[in-house]
Amino acid sequence: xxxxxxxxxxxxxxxxxxxxxxxxxxxxxxxxxxxxxxxxxxxxxxxxxxxxxxxxxxxxxxxxxxxxxxxxxxxxxxxxxxxxxxxxxxxxxxxxxxxxxxxxxxxxxxxxxxxxxxxxxxxxxxxxxxxxxxxxxxxxxxxxxxxxxxxxxxxxxxxxxxxxxxxxxxxxxxxxxxxxxxxxxxxxxxxxxxxxxxxxxxxxxxxxxxxxxxxxxxxxxxxxxxxxxxxxxxxxxxxxxxxxxxxxxxxxxxxxxxxxxxxxxxxxxxxxxxxxxxxxxxxxxxxxxxxxxxxxxxxx
Amino acid sequence: xxxxxxxxxxxxxxxxxxxxxxxxxxxxxxxxxxxxxxxxxxxxxxxxxxxxxxxxxxxxxxxxxxxxxxxxxxxxxxxxxxxxxxxxxxxxxxxxxxxxxxxxxxxxxxxxxxxxxxxxxxxxxxxxxxxxxxxxxxxxxxxxxxxxxxxxxxxxxxxxxxxxxxxxxxxxxxxxxxxxxxxxxxxxxxxxxxxxxxxxxxxxxxxxxxxxxxxxxxxxxxxxxxxxxxxxxxxxxxxxxxxxxxxxxxxxxxxxxxxxxxxxxxxxxxxxxxxxxxxxxxxxxxxxxxxxxxxxxxxxxxxxxxxxxxxxxxxxxxxxxxxxxxxxxxxxxxxxxxxxxxxxxxxxx
Numbered sequence: 001x002x003x004x005x006x007x008x009x010x011x012x013x014x015x016x017x018x019x020x021x022x023x024x025x026x027x028x029x030x031x032x033x034x035x036x037x038x039x040x041x042x043x044x045x046x047x048x049x050x051x052x053x054x055x056x057x058x059x060x061x062x063x064x065x066x067x068x069x070x071x072x073x074x075x076x077x078x079x080x081x082x083x084x085x086x087x088x089x090x091x092x093x094x095x096x097x098x099x100x101x102x103x104x105x106x107x108x109x110x111x112x113x114x115x116x117x118x119x120x121x122x123x124x125x126x127x128x129x130x131x132x133x134x135x136x137x138x139x140x141x142x143x144x145x146x147x148x149x150x151x152x153x154x155x156x157x158x159x160x161x162x163x164x165x166x167x168x169x170x171x172x173x174x175x176x177x178x179x180x181x182x183x184x185x186x187x188x189x190x191x192x193x194x195x196x197x198x199x200x201x202x203x204x205x206x207x208x209x210x211x212x213x214x215x216x217x218x219x220x221x222x223x224x225x226x227x228x229x230x231x232x233x234x235x236x237x238x239x240x241x242x243x244x245x246x247x248x249x250x251x252x253x254x255x256x257x258x259x260x261x262x263x264x265x266x267x268x269x270x271x272x273x274x275x276x277x278x279x280x281x282x283x284x285x286x287x288x289x290x291x292x293x294x295x296x297x298x299x300x
Numbered sequence: 301x302x303x304x305x306x307x308x309x310x311x312x313x314x315x316x317x318x319x320x321x322x323x324x325x326x327x328x329x330x331x332x333x334x335x336x337x338x339x340x341x342x343x344x345x346x347x348x349x350x351x352x353x354x355x356x357x358x359x360x361x362x363x364x365x366x367x368x369x370x371x372x373x374x375x376x377x378x379x380x381x382x383x384x385x386x387x388x389x390x391x392x393x394x395x396x397x398x399x400x401x402x403x404x405x406x407x408x409x410x411x412x413x414x415x416x417x418x419x420x421x422x423x424x425x426x427x428x429x430x431x432x433x434x435x436x437x438x439x440x441x442x443x444x445x446x447x448x449x450x451x452x453x454x455x456x457x458x459x460x461x462x463x464x465x466x467x468x469x470x471x472x473x474x475x476x477x478x479x480x481x482x483x484x485x486x487x488x489x490x491x492x493x494x495x496x497x498x499x500x501x502x503x504x505x506x507x508x509x510x511x512x513x514x515x516x517x518x519x520x521x522x523x524x525x526x527x528x529x530x531x532x533x534x535x536x537x538x539x540x541x542x543x544x545x546x547x548x549x550x551x552x553x554x555x556x557x558x559x560x561x562x563x564x565x566x567x568x569x570x571x572x573x574x575x576x577x578x579x580x581x582x583x584x585x586x587x588x589x590x591x592x593x594x595x596x597x598x599x600x601x602x603x604x605x606x607x608x609x610x611x612x613x614x615x616x617x618x619x620x621x622x623x624x625x626x627x628x629x630x631x632x633x634x635x636x637x638x639x640x641x642x643x644x645x646x647x648x649x
Contacts (some may be wrong), residue, residue, distance in 0.1 A: 040428050088621065097428060101431065101564055102563075105617075106618070109613050109616050220610070227435065227439075273442045277440055282426075284429055288424060
């Protein structure tokens with residue numbers, strides 16, 4: 001009896017981690033853009049869905065093999081990110097946060113509409129031979145896709161760590177995040193840094209989207225999953241990439257555990273939907289800058 | 301004819317809402333037009349319906365503008381307050397048999413009370429963080445509405461009756477004469493509020509909160525007041541909306557409704573009462589325009605009707621983006637520019 005309680009706990013925990021990895025991927029996108037440009041991108045969830053849909057179309061209509069479709073989708077999204085930054089957001093440098101946030105909300109609305117126009121409202125799924133294979137590890141079952149997502153997160157995180165720590169561009173990005181004016185004075189092209197951060201965020205979104213499309217069915221309104229990743233980034237701290245990943249995983253696990261254990265008491269009331277938001281409120285009240293974020297110091 | 305300036309000798313004169321006789325007569329004209337409007341086209345129910353919906357949206361958007369435009373506290377949870385107003389009023393009239401006018405006022409105050417609660421964190425957090433906390437509040441409210449079945453009827457929603465004694469408000473015309481006086485009243489209040497001490501304090505908080513605090517503005521008090529007023533307006537708008545459509549479900553208050561209201565104040569002009577009115581009319585009228593055009597086009601392309609919602613989303617997003625990029629002062633700002641142009645005509649300035 002004891003054994004099976006542990007098993008069910010681990011099952012909930014592991015599938016929570018899997019769900020959390022998607023949140024983490026979205027949250028990393030938020031964090032990268034916020035860190036560099038101080039913009040909270042409300043369209044991140046929709047960019048994720050766009051990545052999924054592009055990969056899906058390349059595979060289903062052009063019969064491109066999975067890996068190549070994935071890479072092409074990543075390339076297209078990176079271009080899209082640079083375009084968004086160059087065409088719209090570059091004009092908005094220096095405007096109040098509210099204005100820029102509203103622009104990303106507008107963008108989200110446009111993207112959602114376009115998804116409906118191009119891909120319709122039927123559920124679609126990226127079919128791969130490996131994704132649905134079920135793996136059992138000591139009584140805990142999960143699909144191959146979940147396992148791959150967790151692997152990808154690990155690789156991405158180490159990649160980011162090395163990139164920001166050692167590469168020239170990564171250091172330039174950190175410098176811009178710290179102080180834009182000084183970065184400009186040091187000869188860093190802030191414009192390129194902004195574009196690059198949008199490109200990276202879009203690439204991360206695309207990776208998230210392709211896995212999301214393998215695990216779940218995609219519909220145009222799926223971008224709302226982006227809203228559910230906000231608590232993750234607030235928990236981790238708006239400008240911390242490591243925090244975003246940890247926040248995402250934590251939210252995924254908590255969501256699963258709480259709904260797994262408490263829903264029975266509340267008559268199956270789907271607590272999953274609001275656990276992240278309650279957590280968000282608690283974090284905001286106790287530690288507004290998150291677990292790993294930098295505390296904002298206001299100088300007059 | 302270029303005017304040679306109005307001279308104000310006292311401060312009272314400067315803060316007057318109706319500064320000139322000219323303005324007063326225009327308002328009298330507008331007032332007459334509002335009374336005559338439904339009588340002039342008695343057969344056109346559709347136009348009357350749109351006007352009523354616009355009136356409700358005007359109330360809601362003035363409310364949001366008081367918070368986001370005037371005080372600078374961005375809220376993306378406005379739909380939650382509309383829902384709270386609508387449900388409070390529906391429950392009061394249906395189960396507790398309150399007469400409608402009392403339920404209307406109570407629903408405003410209930411929303412205001414919850415607004416105060418949501419406003420409490422604004423002491424500690426601001427900007428994007430406050431935005432996120434209002435978003436969390438919205439989703440929690442929606443969850444409660446969906447899952448507290450015994451009170452709210454869950455996803456099926458509840459019926460809303462509108463009776464004052466034995467008199468039943470059942471036609472668009474009757475609702476027009478209910479909604480419009482409330483719109484006028486609340487607009488007048490908002491316009492006057494901006495010229496009072498709390499109103500000016502709110503503007504100071506928006507412009508630079510730290511500076512406002514140093515000159516003695518109690519940030520917490522006035523932010524909370526702004527939250528309260530904003531949600532009071534939303535509660536009234538929600539209640540009217542619920543009574544007007546007669547049946548409310550959580551689906552009537554989607555997250556996109558909050559965004560629609562934000563779009564209204566952006567398109568209209570942040571911090572301007574006139575702007576809220578322009579914005580509300582614009583945001584309500586544009587989708588109706590798209591709907592009419594797509595109906596018209598459906599003779600040629602039958603698919604168009606199916607695509608209406610997506611098309612609406614795309615155009616809606618483009619409107620928000622282009623207003624922010626090209627016309628950040630909104631329609632109210634454009635209106636001022638047009639007025640100045642004609643005032644100075646034929647000179648440039």
